[in-house]
Amino acid sequence: MDIFEKYNLKRIINASGTMTALGASRVSKRISDAMAQILPEFIDMKDLQKVACEIISRLTGAEYGCLTASAAAAITIATAACMTGTDFYRISKLPDTQGLKNEVVIQKGHSINFGSSIAQMISISGAKCIEIGEATSCGSYHLIGAINENTAAALFVVSHHTVQSRLIKLKEFIRISKKKGIPVIVDAASEYDLRGFSEAGADIVIYSGHKFLGGPTSGIIAGKKEMVRACYAQERGIGRGMKIGKESIIGIIEALEQWNERDTEAIRASEDKRIQFAYNFLNNIKRLKCEYSPDQTNNPITRLKVVVDPKISPLTAFELSVLLAEGEPSIRVRSHHVDMGYFYLDPCNLIDGEMEIICDRIKTLMENPINKDYKTENLVDIAVNHLKLW
16 A cells, blocks of 8 residues: 555645645655665764755855755744844844844835745744835835844845836845845745855845755755854754754755756756647647746746636636646646636646646546536635645
């Protein structure tokens, strides 16, 4: 009996991308073998973090690096580090920030919800989140005016969730902050670029270890030596509940090495081939219109945008996405925009044969949306149940 049968778990085909709610990414045998090898052993955790530091530094170009439980945890830890440095008295007092610089400036268009709130991750440390500008507009004068004697850090978010235009660009954001003597944290959780943000001058850069890197759940902190040391020191304070285990550290070490050795062109060609197949297949369904969609933050990935024509389609984009999720196996599409009449197919976590299954299921549902397996009248309840814990 395999693990799915033992615990009555539903198998999933993930066309949504590197989503934490779906376990983020496939972990290779190389990574899982390394994790299994260290699990029954004892190890000095500082030694493991030192090895991680060396490889993070080598691959990102940053001076130092360390690992924590997740990218979300890393935001809290980095914020705390900017307030306390390596002063263990200050670390022990958090989230009490009395007497400390305790404001973190962020553009309002970057104050997003990624499953939780960026502002909440900041405030867990005891800091105040200071949003500047408007949701769709922020100028340099907003940042210049907001920085004061209480400013501990400035946070820049790189994500498809953020507003993509009319905000302060990264280089200008860093230039202004540096001129004011304020450290810059860059949240690049789901980005391929491991070097560009440090090279641009960021003091701390945060990555997810379990998204494009394909490792176990973790957060990677890369940056200036003293800043990273202050981040690691938070394990003596509020970061204690965010610490990472030995198996995940060794898993990320292997994931980083694997990432560095990957055949980028072959991976891209394989992903593009799957998207090309879906484009040709689904565009033959009259009620659907498909188009290629490059990644919004310039990661080297192309997704397929699937638009459902509400005038002639038996299903809306919302209904189709829910029915796909309810099938066996469950198919999860990138459904952030279903209320606008479309969703995306993301190829980065698909393996051979899965895109064909997805396209066949979409065709079947569009031709026969109500049958013995699917009932549309309770779709809202079904969708809500996907969000419930138990």
